[in-house]
Every structure is written in structure tokens, then in C-alpha cells.
Amino acid sequence: MRAYVALASALLLSACDGGGSGGGGVVTPTPTPTPAPANTAPTITSATTANFAENATGVAYQTTATDAQGDAITYTLSGTDAARFTLSAAGALSFVAAPDFEAPGDANADNVYEVTIRAADAGGNSQIALRLTVTNIADQLNVRQIASFAERPVQVVPLPGSTRILVAEFGGKILIGDTQGQAADFVDYTQLDVGPVFYNAQSAPFATGLSGVALAPDYATSRKLYVAATNAAGNWEIRRYSSRATGAPDLASEDVILRFPAGFPRLRGGWIAFGPDGYLYVTTANIDRSFDAASLTSPAGKVLRIDVNSDAYPADPNKDYAIPADNPHAATAGALPEIFASGLSRPSRASFDGANLIIGDAQDGLSQPQRVYLVRPQDAGKQFGTGAGQIAPVIQFSLTNDLGNPTYTTLVGGIVYRGNIPSLTGKYLFAEYYSRKFWAVPAASLVPGTTLSPSSFESINSIVVPTTPAFDARPVSFSAGSNGSLIVVFQTSAYMLEYR
Known part of the structure; x- marks a missing residue:
């Protein structure tokens, strides 16, 4: 019995030990390793819309993004308006x-620029569709003096491709200034021989001396300019000059293009300019009505049209030009072939608006009305006036004094302003010399067969007249400046009006 018990105990102990040799402990399983986290794409956290003021520079939108792994992020740009932008590495x-609200640069011209910004790293990429809106800011009119160095200026002409201006004086001096700063800096000048200069407060718009300047249509390459002035003998002529590097005329290059004979000592020219057809247009006055302005044999009181690129009169020192074949009297026997239109009294200033020529005719005397004429290409050969078949005025007015009596009035013909000053753009601007009054009428209202009276005039003195205390100078001319500006010339100086 005892032997049986001992054997059973031994078998039981053997079973509990499991037959192993490891000392009798419990075996623990090997644990499974934890997987490494995945590398995720960055997340863009900045907004998908933003605003940016027009004319501003600098950063318009800052992209922000985060990455869970802290990897370096690379930004790229694409989309409809991507070419309008740069995107930095950050x-x-x-x-x-700089964007301009008035001239949208985005693809659909609504001032909302649409781009896609992508943020990427080794783990992938994410992107947003950004809509950046350019907002309008209130533009302001800046008025600055640009010809303080001039004496009795008659005309200011911007020189193409630069910030320089040509300032022509009644006394024959042509000055060059640079308008890059707030005030124009004097650069150079040339004194032309214009003979005895007649100038006083009562006749400044029609003084002898220099009366007009016109740049050749190809001035940027030819450097040619034309001047209307009297000579030492008191006769009126048109001259051609080459320009020095500064823009001032080179006296050694002077070439008289047209000279009126001594039989017309009272003949004066008020204005010259090249038309869109490339021909030179010239207005002549009939100051004391000594001649018949309607006569086709007299150059007085006319619009002349000549081709300065040819010389059909090589033997005549007073004529260095040709007659355009389509001049209305090119083949009329006994008529001056230069005549384009006739019947003016005192053309003060004129200008082109497209193919149309707009002429201010100051008339003569206390009771004579001041008139503005619109000359279309189909009006060539006609006479100015109020009769049947004539070129009727599109503007006419007279002024009276405080007692209601006629007062001496002299129209200063102007221009159709096509720049960016909202209150003036699309309007014909003109003035009256003695009263110092400035007006505007919509250019679209200058229609043949309709004559506007003062009730249609809009006063613009508060816009174009400098606010300098005691400023009292009289207006002389208008011209279009660069970058949408307007230039107003007064007796004593000239001012540039810029909207920015």
C-alpha cells in the first residue's frame, strides 16, 4: 500500500511539471511591435477669400499651412489668374x-482674381481655391504746378515716352522740363527768333511771337517738331526743327515750311496740329477783318491742310510742302489749294477728337458771339457760319457785365478730355479769357445742327483753377498729359491735374 501511494505521488508531480526542464515557470508570449504613424499631407489653414485695396503693393495674401510631422512645406501657384501674381517660398x-479697380486685370474683369494655391511635402499635398477681391479706394485729384520756370507760356506738350514736357512761350523760347517730381524741373531751352513781340493783357491770345507747336506723328524716331511764329519782319510762318537729346529744338536745323507774304501783315495763326490722317492742319485769323475770310484766294480766316513730308514747290522758298490730293480745292482754278475750310475770325485754339476737328473761334469785338465749330471729314470745303450749307457752331455764347451790357469776351478753345478724371472725362473743356471762367459740355452733345448755349455749360472752375491764395491768372490753352492727366496753361504758369 505504501509503495502504491509513493508511485502515485511521483506521477502527479511529473504531470504538474509539464516534462520541461526550465525550472517549473509559466511561458510569456512575445509582444507585437506598434506600427509607425503615416506621413500625412499638410493642411492649409488660411481663408479661401481675401480683399486687397487697388493701387497697393506688397503681400496681398499670406498662405498658412500646418503639417503634423513638421516637414518642410512647398507652395505652388496655378489657376485662371496665376500670371498676375508671384508666390514666395513662404x-x-x-x-x-499694382491692381487698378477701374481697369480690372483678372480674366473676367470683375476684380475677383481666382487662383489655386497648393501646399505639399513628402506625405502628399492639399490645395485651396482662393478668390482675391480688389477693392476700390477713393481716388484724389492732385494739382501741381509744372511750368514755374516759364514766362507767358502759350502751350505745353508732353514728349512721348518720357516724363518731360515742352513749354512754348509767346516770346519764342521753348523750354524743356521734367515732371517726374512733384514740381517740374527745368532741363534745357532754345530761344527762337520771333521778331518784335506784341503782348498785352487785352490781346494775349492773339499776340505776335510764337503761337503754336506740334510734334511730328513719328516724333519718337524722327525727333521733328513744327512751330508757328512770326519772323523778324513780322510775317507769320511755320518752321520745322530737329530736337536735341534733351528735346529742345536745334536752331541749326531750322527749315521754313510755310511763310505768308508781306501783303498779309495782320495775318496771324493761332494753332497747328497733325490730324489723324498725318497732314498738318493750320488755323489762320482775320484779326481786323482786312480780308474776306470766305474768299478762296486769301489765306486769312481759314483752316489750311498741307503735307509736310513732300515738297511740291522746290523753287519757292516760302513753300516746302505738298497739297494733299483730297484737299477740297486742290484742283479749283484760282483757289488756294491749301484751304480746307474757310470763314473764321479769330481761331484761338483747336483740337482733334478722333477724326473730328473742334475749333474755338473768338470772333471780334464786344457784340460778336463766341463760337465753337465741329468740323467732320465730310465738311471739307465748307464755310463757317449760320447760313444754309455752312458749318454752324455747336457752341455759341456772349458775356455781359454786372449791368447787363456786353463785355469784351475772348473764347479759349479747348479739348475733349479722354483721361481718367471722372468729373471731366468725355467732356469738351473750354474757357473765357477775361472772366477766367471754365466750362465743360459732354462731347456727345456736340452735334451738327445743334447749338449749345450757356444754360448747357457746366462750370468747372472749382476743379481746374488752382486754390493758391490770390491766384488770378487768365487761361491760355488746354492739352492732354500723360497717364490720363490734364494740363491747363495760364498766363503765368501751367498746372497738371492727375487723378490717382
């Missing part, structure tokens, strides 16, 4: 050129 979006 995600800063900037305009290539």
Missing part, C-alpha cells in the same frame, strides 16, 4: 503690378 502672394 506662401506670400503678391501682384506682379
Whole structure:
């Protein structure tokens, strides 16, 4: 019995030990390793819309993004308006050129620029569709003096492709200034021989001396300019000059294009300019009505049209031009072939608006009305006046004094302004010399067969007249400046009006 018990105990112990040799402990399983986290794409956290003021520079939108792994992020730009921007390595979006609300540069011209910004790293990429809206800011009119160095200026002409201006004086001096700064800096000048200069307060718009300047249509390459002035003998002529590097005329290059004979000592020219057809247009006055302005044999009181690129009169020192074949009297026996239109009294200033020529005719005397004429290409050969078949005025007015009596009045013909000053653009601007009054009428209202009276005039003195205390100078001319500006010339100086 005892032997049986001992054997059973031994078998039981053997079973509990499991037959192993490891000392009798419990075996623990090997644990499974934890997987490494995945590398995720960055997340863009900045907004999908933004605003940016027009004319501003610098960063327009800053992209912000985060990455869970802290990897370096690379930004790229694409989309409809991507060419308008640059994107820095840090995600800063900037305009290539400062945006202009009035001239949208986005694809659909609504001032909402649409681009896609992508943020990427080794783990992938994410993107947003950004809509950046350019907002309008209130533009302001800046008025600055640009010809303080001039004496009795008659005309200011911007020189193409630069910030320089040509300032022509009654006394024959042509000055060059640079308008890059707030005030124009004097650069150079040329004194032309204009003979005895007659100038006083009562006749400044029709003084002898220099009366007009016109740049050749190809001035940028030819450097040619034309001047209307009296000579030492008191006769009126048109001269051609080459320009020096500064823009001032070279006296050694002087070439007389047209000279009126001594039989017309009272003949004066008020204005010259090249038309869109490339021909030179010239207005002549009939100051004391010594001649018949309607006569086709007299150059007085006319619009002349000549071709300065040819010389059909090589033996005549007073004529260095040709007659355009389509001049209305090119083949009329006994008529001056230069005549384009006739019947003016005192053309003060004129200008082209497209193919149309707009002439201010100051008339003569206390009771004579001041008139503005619109000359279309189909009006060539006609006479100015109020009769049947004539070129009727589109503007006519007279002024009276405080007692209601006629007062001496002299129209200063102007221009149709096509620049960016909202209150003036699309309007014909003109003035009256003695009263110092400035007016505007919509250019679209200058229609043949309709004559506007003062009730249609809009006063613009508060816009174009400098606010300098005691400023009292009289107006002389208007011209269109660069970058949408307007230039107003007064007796004593000239001012540039810029909207920005």
C-alpha cells in the first residue's frame, strides 16, 4: 500500500511539471511591435477669400499651412489668374503690378482674381481655391504746378515716352522740363527768333511771337517738331526743327515750311496740329477783318491742310510742302489749294477728337458771339457760319457785365478730355479769357445742327483753377498729359491735374 501511494505521488508531480526542464515557470508570449504613424499631407489653414485695396503693393495674401510631422512645406501657384501674381517660398502672394479697380486685370474683369494655391511635402499635398477681391479706394485729384520756370507760356506738350514736357512761350523760347517730381524741373531751352513781340493783357491770345507747336506723328524716331511764329519782319510762318537729346529744338536745323507774304501783315495763326490722317492742319485769323475770310484766294480766316513730308514747290522758298490730293480745292482754278475750310475770325485754339476737328473761334469785338465749330471729314470745303450749307457752331455764347451790357469776351478753345478724371472725362473743356471762367459740355452733345448755349455749360472752375491764395491768372490753352492727366496753361504758369 505504501509503495502504491509513493508511485502515485511521483506521477502527479511529473504531470504538474509539464516534462520541461526550465525550472517549473509559466511561458510569456512575445509582444507585437506598434506600427509607425503615416506621413500625412499638410493642411492649409488660411481663408479661401481675401480683399486687397487697388493701387497697393506688397503681400496681398499670406498662405498658412500646418503639417503634423513638421516637414518642410512647398507652395505652388496655378489657376485662371496665376500670371498676375508671384508666390514666395513662404506662401506670400503678391501682384506682379499694382491692381487698378477701374481697369480690372483678372480674366473676367470683375476684380475677383481666382487662383489655386497648393501646399505639399513628402506625405502628399492639399490645395485651396482662393478668390482675391480688389477693392476700390477713393481716388484724389492732385494739382501741381509744372511750368514755374516759364514766362507767358502759350502751350505745353508732353514728349512721348518720357516724363518731360515742352513749354512754348509767346516770346519764342521753348523750354524743356521734367515732371517726374512733384514740381517740374527745368532741363534745357532754345530761344527762337520771333521778331518784335506784341503782348498785352487785352490781346494775349492773339499776340505776335510764337503761337503754336506740334510734334511730328513719328516724333519718337524722327525727333521733328513744327512751330508757328512770326519772323523778324513780322510775317507769320511755320518752321520745322530737329530736337536735341534733351528735346529742345536745334536752331541749326531750322527749315521754313510755310511763310505768308508781306501783303498779309495782320495775318496771324493761332494753332497747328497733325490730324489723324498725318497732314498738318493750320488755323489762320482775320484779326481786323482786312480780308474776306470766305474768299478762296486769301489765306486769312481759314483752316489750311498741307503735307509736310513732300515738297511740291522746290523753287519757292516760302513753300516746302505738298497739297494733299483730297484737299477740297486742290484742283479749283484760282483757289488756294491749301484751304480746307474757310470763314473764321479769330481761331484761338483747336483740337482733334478722333477724326473730328473742334475749333474755338473768338470772333471780334464786344457784340460778336463766341463760337465753337465741329468740323467732320465730310465738311471739307465748307464755310463757317449760320447760313444754309455752312458749318454752324455747336457752341455759341456772349458775356455781359454786372449791368447787363456786353463785355469784351475772348473764347479759349479747348479739348475733349479722354483721361481718367471722372468729373471731366468725355467732356469738351473750354474757357473765357477775361472772366477766367471754365466750362465743360459732354462731347456727345456736340452735334451738327445743334447749338449749345450757356444754360448747357457746366462750370468747372472749382476743379481746374488752382486754390493758391490770390491766384488770378487768365487761361491760355488746354492739352492732354500723360497717364490720363490734364494740363491747363495760364498766363503765368501751367498746372497738371492727375487723378490717382
